[in-house]
Amino acid sequence: MKLYSSLTKKYIMSLAGLFLLTFLLVHLTINLLILVDDGRSLFNTVAHFMGTNVFIQTFQWVLFGGFAIHILFGFILQIANWMARPKRYDKKAISETSFFSKFMIHTGIIILVFLGIHLADFFVKKIGGTVPEIHSGDLAGIEDMGILVLEKFKMGGYVLFYVLSLLFLGFHLDHAFQSSFQSLGLNHDKYTPFIKSLSRILAIVITLGYITIPVCIYFFK
Amino acid sequence: MDLKLKIWRQAAQDAPGKFVMYPIQNISSEASFLEMLDILNEQLVAKGEDPVAFDHDCREGICGMCSLFINGKPHGPDAAITTCQLHMRRFNDGDTIVIEPWRAKPFPVIKDLMVDRTAFDEIIQAGGFVSVNTGGVPDANAIPIKKRNADLAMDAASCIGCGACVAACKNASAMLFVSAKVSQFALLPQGKVEAKERVQKMVAKMDDLGFGNCTNTYACEAECPKEISVTNIARMNREFLCAKVS
């Protein structure tokens, strides 16, 4: 695809990635609410708001766009990279590199598969209107997303799958955040080491944050 | 020491290639890697066989002619040297050494371990210069240059164009090579004048030639015999972005 230069593709990739990272943070914050009161009121209220607010609903399409671009460009770049070395080495390259950077396409694909299942489990059900409604109380009439989540996370196999997928998300993020700064040319002797540390912290926080939810539900709720 | 060499043999660019095993005996640990190959070739010639073709010239690590992907690493196991500076004391008796040519679409094999790196010249021709002709230039001290910038420019300019960065990169990307030249000129007032055009032309040429994309894996920096920093890549990313948006 000669429409964009290799560098422009990387800028798009980085910007889309950083955007998706903000989504991850927002999503995590909302998800954590489920631990507050078994997800019955606060979580469902916010879920309902997110599902009905016009602004959020419009923005949802921007989010889909972000995903689509990040995934599309990820594949385009990767295919070009494979094509740049048609004949591989016999002896595997053993250069010292940042470990996770070598597997971005692999961790990315795992996350994509997870995303598909995740959407099918929650988002599609919600859109399809197959989520049970709350029958009583202040929130009567709105969809009970909380119960949906609680049910899923009581299944051991599902929790395991969820946790593993999130670990791969963590690996992806560990490289991704700091790498996007490099791709955008935002490096500095003083701040780049900080960005690199922040990248690892973010990866750990986000991963642990997400993992906490199913684990807590499975064991304590 | 006695060694087994597993060497890629390929008669010509379009010929199929294969690995051939060559046992070799009594190599002194003080010999350089290329001297070890010289000894092999002298033995092959004596036997009437075709010697192994490999690029080399200055044999002191500066011309950038030598290459070789040795046991999974460009320029062999040591950091910050070229193959011609690699010595056999780095290996052990009985070792098997796998020797392959640089592998990248823009670097086709010419013969055996020799590859065509004309692509690098083409990238420089696309814009890796300051457009001044001979004569009529200002006095050398007319424009003071910050020592730090001059030093950084020198760091970048020490690239020898060997192609180890491309060979090491899992994507066969030439970003370190291109960014080193872009950086050198971007850091100096003499190069700033046409910095915007330069970076765009050089990147376009790099893309045309079929090099891969940078995924910030930094194998290039780890393998660069001149230890050129990936901060040059960031600088080029910045230069290119600024050139595009302004």
Next chain:
Amino acid sequence: MTNLDSKIPEGPLAQKWTNYKAKQNLVNPANKRKIDVIVVGTGLAGGAAAASLGELGFNVKVFCIQDSPRRAHSIAAQGGINAAKNYPNDGDSIYRLFYDTVKGGDYRAREANVYRLAEVSNEIIDQCVAQGVPFAREYGGLLDNRSFGGALVSRTFYARGQTGQQLLLGAYSSLSKEISKGSVKLYTRREMLDLVKVDGRARGIIVRNLVTGELERHAAHAVLIATGGYGNVFFLSTNAMTSNGSAAWRAFKRGALFADPSFVQIHPTCIPVHGDYQSKLTLMSESLRNDGRIWVPKKKEDAEKIQKGELKPTVIAEEDRDYYLERRYPAFGNLVPRDVASRAAKERCDAGHGVGSTGLAVYLDFKDAIKRLGKNVIEARYGNLFQMYEKIVDENPYETPMMIYPAIHYTMGGVWVDYELQSTIPGLFVGGEANFSDHGANRLGASALMQGLSDGYFVLPYTMQNNLADQINVPRFDTNSPEFEKTEKEVQERIDKLFAVKGKKTVDSIHRRLGLIMWDHVGMSRNAEGLKKAIKEIKELRKEFWTDVKVPGEKTGMNVELEKALRLADFLELGELMAMDALDRNESCGGHFREEYQTEEGEAMRDDKNFMFVSAWEYQGDDKEPKLNKEPLVYENIEVKQRNYKTA
């Protein structure tokens, strides 16, 4: 007798070049396009000339032996480039640079050429800075200078220990600019095997495509050879593996004169030889002598113990060390010119004071400099050199002194050229190390880069133009002409003859033997007996080569052994001429040291009365001795003195 007209312009020394340029012929821009120029070699001289000629509008074809013009061996020069800028305000001037260069060359260089060199030296620095060459700078942002052997001022500009690289990459970038504009066409992996003359003028070359093995014909209105020196005649030298003398030698055999072939420079600071499989010698920049002190053990017993590995140099007490350069040459100390430093090392080693396992090495010690300046300063100055040394020798020079020994490094001799850098073949120009002109019998440090770029940027573009002005109506040449046919056929026959030998000895094994003969008898010090022996041995070896060399493989396609055999065939002739020249020159001067001609203290003794001339050898045929022509050297602006580095 060939007419040796050096064409030195009229007028006072300082005005000669200005006068020349003012009166020279020019070619108008529209006509330049119609003129083809071939440039062989892309080092400092060739690369700079090709770029500059392209900028002027000539149609340039440039050839290099490597895969890219950026790899020419100029790239390996470490120390720096001289210029008479006088930025440090230490009393430098064009005249002083001129004076130092003539004196350093032991009064065997042509005054007018050297003055022009000194004159344009300043422009070179300006040009390189404009190209984006990152010279070392001081904190104030201005250019830094350092001092070098043979000078009392700091006039050397440098880019870490990679000055040659940076200057070459500057020329390469200019060349790339012209290639992209289409004014220069680049041919890589080609080796010039012969020169084609049409009606007595150089009109083209025959090259071998090193990848396909095909012979190609290229025609032009003029040919510039800038193919470097012939130091590899010694097999072991600091030259690159493909550096060879064939282009110059072929020009010689086509009628160009070869000047002062015996003037070769031995560089005092190389890493010592360590084994018989060794393929090349590595130079450590002469700049190391700025801060390093050279010594050997005073006591022979200590030296012997060190050679056996029983004693470490670091334990030898200060009073047991002989800092022989400081002792013998108090004024210049460790910074005496290269030939003086080299011979002094040989003298000490021959006397049994040498170190290292072979006893053929001396110490270069940074202990005092580290104490005085701190390790950081030394690291900043020489870090990359120290690192290189450690990679090769496996010893840390910060802790234990470096071992060095002289090695063949540069050839001052070369194709004879006049003031215009034109050989005796009209239309054949020779630049850089390939010509003989500027360094006399010894080249000062940091002057090779200066001369290469001076020739390439600022001399040849003028002088070639002067000689092309009458060519504008000469149409382009047809490479199917009988002259091209014939020359190519001769090259092909030479190749066929090599294959026909079908002997047993590899090319390298014979080359190694030639190298030993040269090093033993035509090396650092020479005598009549040894030189006669060398001539005889080279003749025999040449015969052996042509009856017993083994050139495997095919005539077509890549054949590295054939390439080496072709080069060696020429070296086997050139080596003999070097010995003949050395034998003829009954004096000691610069790099040419004849044991019969030395003072009681062992210093070189010139014979200005009988030998103040350039020897210019003329080819007479394979079965005849070459003829010696003499170009007298006249010094009108400089007082000829015995070189003295004992007192300033």
